[in-house]
Amino acid sequence: MKTADSNAALFTRTLKLKVKCEAYAWLNAAAIEVNQVWNWANATSMDAADRNRRAHAKCLSGFDLDKLSAGASACFERINSACIQRINSEYATKRRLAKRLKLRWRVSRGARRSLGWVPFKAANLKRKGVCLRFAGKCVRVFERQLLENAKWRDGCFAQDAVGDWWLCLPIRSEAAHSIATREAVGIDLGVKAIATTSEGESLHAGRWTHFYANKLASAQRRGHKRQAKRIHRKAARCRADALHKFSRTIVNRYQNIVVGDVSSAKLAKTRMARSVLDSGWGMLKTQLLYKSQQAGRSVQIVSERNTSVTCSSCGSLSGPRGVNGLIVRSWICSECGDSHDRDVNAARNILIGSRCRTSVSGNEPSPVAAASGRISEPRKTYWLKTVAA
Numbered sequence: 001m002k003t004a005d006s007n008a009a010l011f012t013r014t015l016k017l018k019v020k021c022e023a024y025a026w027l028n029a030a031a032i033e034v035n036q037v038w039n040w041a042n043a044t045s046m047d048a049a050d051r052n053r054r055a056h057a058k059c060l061s062g063f064d065l066d067k068l069s070a071g072a073s074a075c076f077e078r079i080n081s082a083c084i085q086r087i088n089s090e091y092a093t094k095r096r097l098a099k100r101l102k103l104r105w106r107v108s109r110g111a112r113r114s115l116g117w118v119p120f121k122a123a124n125l126k127r128k129g130v131c132l133r134f135a136g137k138c139v140r141v142f143e144r145q146l147l148e149n150a151k152w153r154d155g156c157f158a159q160d161a162v163g164d165w166w167l168c169l170p171i172r173s174e175a176a177h178s179i180a181t182r183e184a185v186g187i188d189l190g191v192k193a194i195a196t197t198s199e200g201e202s203l204h205a206g207r208w209t210h211f212y213a214n215k216l217a218s219a220q221r222r223g224h225k226r227q228a229k230r231i232h233r234k235a236a237r238c239r240a241d242a243l244h245k246f247s248r249t250i251v252n253r254y255q256n257i258v259v260g261d262v263s264s265a266k267l268a269k270t271r272m273a274r275s276v277l278d279s280g281w282g283m284l285k286t287q288l289l290y291k292s293q294q295a296g297r298s299v300q301i302v303s304e305r306n307t308s309v310t311c312s313s314c315g316s317l318s319g320p321r322g323v324n325g326l327i328v329r330s331w332i333c334s335e336c337g338d339s340h341d342r343d344v345n346a347a348r349n350i351l352i353g354s355r356c357r358t359s360v361s362g363n364e365p366s367p368v369a370a371a372s373g374r375i376s377e378p379r380k381t382y383w384l385k386t387v388a389a
């Protein structure tokens with residue numbers, strides 16, 4: 001973790017590099033062996049828990065499973081003992097977190113096949129010329145220049161729905177704290193524009209949303225399953241790319257970032273579900289949180305109640321209300337006569353509100369204390385009272 005005097009933060013980021021396809025057959029076969037070990041761990045733990053229900057109860061830890069599976073690597077052609085230990089510890093951790101007696105079985109064949117997964121220990125993946133050597137197999141990856149001088153930790157090979165394999169490598173790296181040019185920004189998350197800032201910038205769902213939805217529909221109508229999976233993957237990548245670019249600009253530019261606490265889980269149950277899930281608010285929030293942590297910014301997540309009906313200039317509740325109010329994109333305040341864009345106004349209110357209230361969550365320890373130093377008098381206190389009521 002960062003110290004007070006150092007100017008750089010250490011953090012872990014996971015590189016995801018595509019594996020060249022000549023290794024797919026080997027990885028597919030290795031994944032079946034991994035599944036066998038996983039299912040053995042599942043059966044053994046279940047057995048132990050069952051026996052212990054009558055006698056003294058004890059859940060098997062990863063270490064216990066290691067002892068029980070000692071020498072098992074001789075039965076497998078591809079995976080080694082270090083890999084088996086990683087599966088054991090991963091299994092034990094997952095089961096403990098899930099608080100279950102057993103986890104789901106990993107299926108190797110058929111339509112309900114589990115996506116391939118081959119974990120390894122950091123020391124078992126070695127550089128060898130242009131290749132990476134793992135358990136006696138040379139694997140080549142795309143963009144291997146990213147691995148130069150990198151020190152990695154325990155990682156895995158993982159398969160996606162299309163069937164391609166990816167090398168996932170957590171890498172310790174340093175991020176220098178930069179200086180933001182502007183002080184604070186409020187961000188309103190919405191459906192029409194995914195995000196709008198208090199300075200009027202917005203991130204719109206790109207044309208790709210519609211484009212890929214049509215392509216996907218036609219692929220599914222024709223029964224092209226593999227093609228449909230590819231389109232899904234492509235659309236997800238476009239979405240992630242747009243969100244990454246947006247969050248990067250925001251983090252580079254502003255010191256304090258305030259986001260409304262829209263819950264996508266709740267809205268996903270309504271008829272707006274498709275556009276809500278498509279907009280990726282959760283992903284945007286996560287990106288803002290970790291990117292600002294690396295750059296030394298603060299993020300607050302505040303309640304966004306009443307933010308769209310309040311006038312950000314005078315504080316009266318004169319904005320459009322209710323379901324019909326959602327159609328209104330811009331309005332004029334009846335009290336002070338200012339004209340507002342709906343989303344920009346909401347973002348401004350989120351920013352104003354954050355200066356006087358505690359955040360719901362975020363990476364800033366005490367936003368009130370931080371804000372009170374600069375802003376002596378909370379702006380529009382009466383508005384805040386109506387919000388709190």
Ligand SMILES: [Zn+2]
Nearest residue numbers: 311314333336
């Ligand atoms: Zn007004």
